[in-house]
Amino acid sequence: MKPVLPALIVLSLAGCASGPDADTFGGRLALEGGEVAAIGEDWTEAQARIARGRALIETGEDRVERGETRMRRARGEIERGRDEVAEGRTLIADGERASLEAEEAYSRIVAATARTVR
Numbered sequence: 001m002k003p004v005l006p007a008l009i010v011l012s013l014a015g016c017a018s019g020p021d022a023d024t025f026g027g028r029l030a031l032e033g034g035e036v037a038a039i040g041e042d043w044t045e046a047q048a049r050i051a052r053g054r055a056l057i058e059t060g061e062d063r064v065e066r067g068e069t070r071m072r073r074a075r076g077e078i079e080r081g082r083d084e085v086a087e088g089r090t091l092i093a094d095g096e097r098a099s100l101e102a103e104e105a106y107s108r109i110v111a112a113t114a115r116t117v118r
Contacts, residue, residue: 020030 021027022031
């Protein structure tokens with residue numbers, strides 16, 4: 001084995017085992033690069049949360065608008081239903097009154113006829 005090869009292996013293993021040397025320019029760049037990369041990842045995740053938040057707001061606003069529209073329609077249906085119930089009660093009362101009047105009129109005719117037939 002050549003003497004250079006074992007030295008390269010030892011140096012490469014030593015380089016892998018230790019972190020960047022903060023006392024060298026290259027080491028400082030490597031350390032700074034790692035910090036910058038971490039900041040970049042944090043920023044990217046924050047932007048993704050912002051995008052998800054905006055999408056949720058839009059979806060929520062659409063859902064609220066649809067719900068309010070349904071509520072307006074439902075209130076209209078409730079009012080129409082109440083009006084129909086009131087009209088129905090009026091018709092029943094008028095019908096009952098007219099029925100009683102007709103029965104009374106018939107009773108008068110029957111009574112008058114019974115008096116004249118005797």
